[in-house]
Amino acid sequence: MPRSPSIVPHADPGDVYLVLEDFGGGLGRAWSETSEDDTGRATLMRQIMEGQYKHPARIVVFNTAEGWSRDVTVEIADALRRCFVEFDDVAPAALEFIERVRRN
Template identity: 65%
Template sequence: MSRSPSIAPHVAADQDVYLVVEEFAGRRAWCETAEEDTGRATLMRDLMDGLYEDPTRIVAFNTTEGWSRDVTVEIADELRRRLVEFDEVAACVLKFVERAARR
């Protein structure tokens, strides 16, 4: 019997991976992301740059350590602390931060 290939990204050993669920016309879907763009720093930059129009959930996992968790509130809290560093903030970021605060 053949084994199915792993769907986990082949990132550097022991690296946390962050994936975004976004709302698209009333449906939620995982956003397609290049393997090298799944780190926390890239995620934060992409969120602040408005790359995601309606992010609803963020999940982090580490296959080497064998864990996964919803980090939506954690990421929203970090964004909230960073908002003062920016002159302009995309409306989608403010909406995400507000929505996460209600969780």
């Protein structure tokens, strides 16, 4: 009987950032699917600023090689606020995310 491939990456990918997206209504929240190459901090921040996430509810970073994880929602929102000048255009969803996190 053939074995299913492991979902654990073979190489140490370093820190992996994932977004819990709030789809609203009856859909609720779900972890957004993303390729392994798109799980870095810089890529995540660019994707939020471009509006690829419409309602990010939580951002978590983890490192399986080191055995830790933590919520970095506030940290990412603060970093985005500081780097507005680096982006030509900021998506309304990004602005809403930063303001919502700041209020909480």
